[in-house]
Structure formats: structure tokens, C-alpha cells
Amino acid sequence: MAQQETDQPVTDEFIVDTEDCEERELAHRERGTSRPITVVGNPVLHKECKDVTAFDDELAQLIDDMFASQRTAEGVGLAANQIGVDLKVFVYDCMDDEGVRHVGAVCNPVLEELPADRRVLDESNEGCLSVPTAYAELARPDYAIVSGQDAQGNPIRVQGTGYFARCLQHETDHLYGYLYIDRLSKRDRKDALKQMAEGTPRYPVVPND
Secondary structure (H helix, E strand, C coil): CCCCCCCCCCCCCCCCCCCCHHHHHHHHHCCCCCCCCCCCCCCHHHHCCCCCCCCHHHHHHHHHHHHHHHHCCCCCEEEEEHHHEEEEEEEEEEECCCCCEEEEEEEEEEECCCHHHHCCCCCEEECCCCCCCEEEEEEECCEEEEEECCCCCEEEEEEEEHHHHHHHHHHHHCCCCCCHHHHHHHHHHHHHHHHHHHCCCCEEEEECC
């Protein structure tokens, strides 16, 4: 995904998202209410979301609800449109390939362009809470940098490797209207949708009318 133009403030520093993970995630979850997950076909998943412009109590409550919803669905990342909210924000609780846990939230994320020498592709399996029970191999860079803002509107940058890099790319994609199956070949996309049709979600979902 190419670098996007943005008027948001920027920073060169990477946030520390590996400290007090258990306490921070639990605090969000205890304040939040779990919501059902939207699935492929729901219009909110297939368009670019609106920028976050109000960094207020309503946003803080949304982030809490997203952490609660993510835990219910046993996910490692969740975008706001996956619970039906048209805003550019995602949360994550994800291990990297070294087994280090990362917990945080990003508003108005922009996936930064990588230099050619950092674009090493990883062709691991990928799944999505909005395409329940389906998995497919998808090549993505094994390193990612996302810039954006925290829940207070402060500029942040998040970096990830391996599985966590995949998570950052996957969740940013969501907020611009892309699901991972949109990046698959027609045959693989059809297979993923077949897997979904034959499976039963293990968490509450919003049925498409």
C-alpha cells in the first residue's frame, strides 16, 4: 500500500507498546463492552473509513469496546469498521515472531513506504475475524511501520516484524476498505469464501441482510 498524504502531526520516535501489556489490555477490556463482528459483504467493510477528528471520551469508549470485542473473538487485531464503526482506528494485542507481546491503539494510521532492502516477503497464512473460519497464504513484507495518532491525538509511530508486521498491515488495510481476501487471486478468494460458508464462527457476528 503506497504512502498516503496526511496533514496529521508526525514523529520520528517509535512508541513502546511492549510494557505492562496485561494490565493495559485488561483495563481497556473491563471498561469496554463486547460487540458482534461485521463480516465480508457488510458495506462498512468495503469503503475507506472517516478520519478520527475528536479525541474524546467517546473515542476512548470505542477503543475499550474494541479491546473487549477483540478478546471475545480471540483476535490479535481489530479495526473499528469490524464492529460497524466508520472511523479510522484499530487496536492490537499481538505477538511478534520473537514471542514479544505488543498492545496498543492507532488512530488515522498510514502504512509507511519501505525501502527496497526492507521489503522481504513472508508468505504465511492469514485469517480475518470478518472472514470467519477461512485462511489463505498471502505474501506481505515481514517488517512494517505505521504512523498515526494515539487516543489523545498525539503523533505516534509503530513498528513490527513478522506476525506483528502482518497484523499492522492487515488492520490498516481494513480502514481503507480492503480485506485480506481482496489481495488474493480470484481462485484463492473463492476458496476462502467457501471455507467461510462451510464454517461456523466461534463468536457473535452481524448477519448481512
